[in-house]
Amino acid sequence: MARLILFNKPFGVLSQFTDRGSPTSRPTLSDYIAVKGFYPAGRLDRDSEGLLLLCDDGRLQARIADPRFKLPKTYLVQVEGDPKDDQLERLRQGVELNDGPTRPAEVERIDDPRLWPRDPPIRVRKAIPDDWLRITIREGRNRQVRRMTAAVGLPTLRLVRWSVGDWTLEGIAPGDVTEISV
Incomplete structure (x- = not known):
């Protein structure tokens, strides 16, 4: 059974678990996860927060990370500006990026989700x-999400998967882990 x-x-x-090639040491997964034999199933940018899955089974890891399986990924996104209906509709239809068009996205305006404070805080x-x-x-x-919102004139300020x-x-609090069997 995979974990x-x-x-x-x-x-x-x-x-990632190491920070090779950087003149200064930046925090990595090894600062938070001591269990050996787990590998990230996908990535989350350094300046993004939220859910990162790690598994000990290569097939499950590939299934989670591979876009062919179309596993939905939901993000809470704080954007600069007041989103207009036409901007949201463009995101729903898919936008043209420099590496081609995106698939349609599900997009809805939400109330402030009252997340944990970010360190450092976003610019206001x-x-x-x-x-x-x-x-x-x-x-x-x-x-992708940052590029999509920018393409419709709504720069991303904070992104939480x-x-x-x-x-x-x-x-699950920031920096915490939960281990489950799959």
């Missing part, structure tokens, strides 16, 4: 509003 770790990755942590500009969106995609290109498939962050 899966659900990790609430804090802002600034690399989605009094003259420019911000809003929260829930975005679900079924692919996983590099920095809330769920992958049926696995969620529910009840």
Whole structure:
């Protein structure tokens, strides 16, 4: 039976166990996860937070990470600006990025999700509003959600992956892990 770790990755942590090639040491998964034999199933950018799955089974790892399986990934996204209906519709239809069009996304405006404080906090500009969106995609290109929101004129301020498939962050504090059998 495969084992899966659900990790609430804090802002600034690399989605790998070592930081090779950097002149300064940055936080990595090894600062939070002491269990050996687990590997990330996908990635989460250093400046993104939230659910990162790690597993001890290569087939399960590939199934989670491979876009062919279209596993839904849901993000809570704080964007700069006041999203207009046409911007949200463009995200729902799929947007053109420099590496081609995205698949359609599920997008809805949500109330402030009252997440944990981010360290460092996001920049706040009094003259420019911000809003929260829930975005679900079924692919996983590099920095895809950030590039999608930017393409429609809504730069991402904060990005938290809330769920992958049926696995969620529910009840997992930043930096904490939950191990389950699959």
